[in-house]
Amino acid sequence: DAGVIQSPRHEVTEMGQEVTLRCKPISGHDYLFWYRQTMMRGLELLIYFNNNVPIDDSGMPEDRFSAKMPNASFSTLKIQPSEPRDSAVYFCASSALARITDTQYFGPGTRLTVL
Amino acid sequence: AQKITQTQPGMFVQEKEAVTLDCTYDTSDPSYGLFWYKQPSSGEMIFLIYQGSYDQQNATEGRYSLNFQKARKSANLVISASQLGDSAMYFCAMREDSKLTFGKGITLSVRP
Numbered sequence: 339d340a341g342v343i344q345s346p347r348h349e350v351t352e353m354g355q356e357v358t359l360r361c362k363p364i365s366g367h368d369y370l371f372w373y374r375q376t377m378m379r380g381l382e383l384l385i386y387f388n389n390n391v392p393i394d395d396s397g398m399p400e401d402r403f404s405a406k407m408p409n410a411s412f413s414t415l416k417i418q419p420s421e422p423r424d425s426a427v428y429f430c431a432s433s434a435l436a437r438i439t440d441t442q443y444f445g446p447g448t449r450l451t452v453l
Numbered sequence: 454a455q456k457i458t459q460t461q462p463g464m465f466v467q468e469k470e471a472v473t474l475d476c477t478y479d480t481s482d483p484s485y486g487l488f489w490y491k492q493p494s495s496g497e498m499i500f501l502i503y504q505g506s507y508d509q510q511n512a513t514e515g516r517y518s519l520n521f522q523k524a525r526k527s528a529n530l531v532i533s534a535s536q537l538g539d540s541a542m543y544f545c546a547m548r549e550d551s552k553l554t555f556g557k558g559i560t561l562s563v564r565p
Binding site for chain 2 (some may be wrong): 369370380381383386388393394427429431436438439440441442443444445446447449
């Protein structure tokens, strides 16, 4: 079974450009999570979805960030316009359910560099 | 207040020896799950082991075991017979509801 798939693996862009990160969760998983990892702040939850519906976006840093999940097998995280401080590794994760016993499985991450 | 605390800045262990990575947590919820993840230099997050707050026995998964002390709110990861491939960053995380809260991580270096 394929794990969580993310694309691109690396993205280098210039300040002000739009960036779109993509994620395909594990088939059958109802929950999808977007995280950001930086040296300063560690791993932060940005937003999560249940059955394609955004449940909690309190971790989204500002209006420049938006996320969508148009169907059960695809989600995007968009940054517009991008800024150098957005440089980080962005992870997508999925879990079957959201009980305390349910493991979140992570994708390989997208390393974003904004120049 | 931090929910997950990992205070060891970096750990070194000789190959084939055992090592313990510390994790303390803070919650008033009686129902929670504790997870450990490994992040090698390649960057992916790999799930290692899970412990539920109601589990009576410590979790084990191959060379990984969890020393769960509920009263002390600690969930230390024990790696037995360390291998060079164990060199990585290790994260402790807690799930109280839908969300997973991570600690800052601990770097483990295995010496040959």
